[in-house]
Amino acid sequence: MRDIVILHENEEWLKPLYQAFEERGVTPKSWFLDEGVVPFHNQPDDAVYYNRMSASSHTRGHRFAPELTKLALTWLESQNRTVVNGSQVLALEICKLSQYAALQRSGLAVPRTFAAVGKAQLIEAAKQFNDWPLIVKPNRGGKGLGVQKFDDVDELTAYTEGDEYEEPLDGTWLVQQYIKAKSPCITRAEFVGQKFVYAVQVNTEQGFELCPADACEIAEKFKVTTRFNDHPIIRQLETFLRSNDIDVAGIEFIENSQGELFVYDVNTNTNYNQDAEQRADVERTGMGALADYLIALAG
CATH class of the missing domain: 3.40.50.20 (Rossmann fold)
Known part of the structure; x- marks a missing residue:
């Protein structure tokens, strides 16, 4: 081997x-x-x-x-x-706008988004966007860091002029449609070898930092769900992975009050929450599926 x-x-x-x-x-x-x-x-x-x-x-x-x-x-x-x-x-991992372009090419819905570089341009983009409340996030972040919701332009302006303001790593902000979820959670679907492993529901009531790694110490935010196992979006996401040569990923989507699904993040260095796996007694753990996949390739 x-x-x-x-x-x-x-x-x-x-x-x-x-x-x-x-x-x-x-x-x-x-x-x-x-x-x-x-x-x-x-x-x-x-x-x-x-x-x-x-x-x-x-x-x-x-x-x-x-x-x-x-x-x-x-x-x-x-x-x-x-x-x-x-x-x-x-390249997709470090640029969310590139992710959205690739997702749209595969027929998947993504949140309406503007990109802006510079404080003044961020404010101008938000004014042009004109859809409040809205989400502002770094184009290159990770772990949900820097994702914030603003209710009006004055609140956003106060943030950009305050001490807590910090430029994104690549200088690029995304101004994004706020999708009011049907329930306070998002869904993260895990794929190994471009095939679906399982999905988890992630509670968002305490914010947007949703890293599933055990090292991140997020207590019981994650719950394995079978709700989407037979949903068409899983097949669509597998097709997206094949089209973009992505072998391993955790893909996050949100459901609005009308039941529409929007994909908003592709995590190609995906982690798994072992507590959630143990509570659900899953047949294949994420890391187990990943190890098996890599061993098969090496064999």
Whole structure:
């Protein structure tokens, strides 16, 4: 069996995956990407390379980890190595507007969105948007960081002029339609090998930071649901993944009061909540399905 190499910048998030590999008698290799060298003219080992780079790496002091990962993936792909979630997938991970364009191409509904760079332009975009309340979020964030709801332009202006204002990492704000949910939750559907594993409902009553990783310590916000198992959106999302060569992802969508579904986030470095899995006694855990998929590729 070939080696399995995990490209990442957060060891804490990998512990459940390492455990799943250990249960299967396999030891993967770790390629920590924060600073480093990409030997472009050398031959990389013939292995399975799994990209788990996160858009939120800058929040852990790894500002240029995605850029370094893009270089590494470009090298691996140029040598025809087996790459799971390659460079084009990373490009989607760090740009929500690119996600929306790809989702729309696959026939999926996304929230109405404007993009703006600059404080004054953010205010102007919100005025042009003219649909209050609205959501303002960084184009490149991660973990739901920086997502805020504003009820009017005065409230948004006060934020941009206050001490809590912080520029997005890439300078780009998204001004987005606020979708009033049918119930105070969103749904996150998990896919491995471009196939549906399970979905969870995530309670949003306490805010938008919805990272499912056990390391994020969010108590019982996550509940496995079978409601969407046979829903057409699951097949649509699988088609979207195939069209964009995305192997592994957690995709979030919200249902409005009319029952319409809007997809608003594609997480290609997806995590899983083990407490929710245990409470539901799921047949296939997320990390177990992921380990099995990577082992099959390496076999």
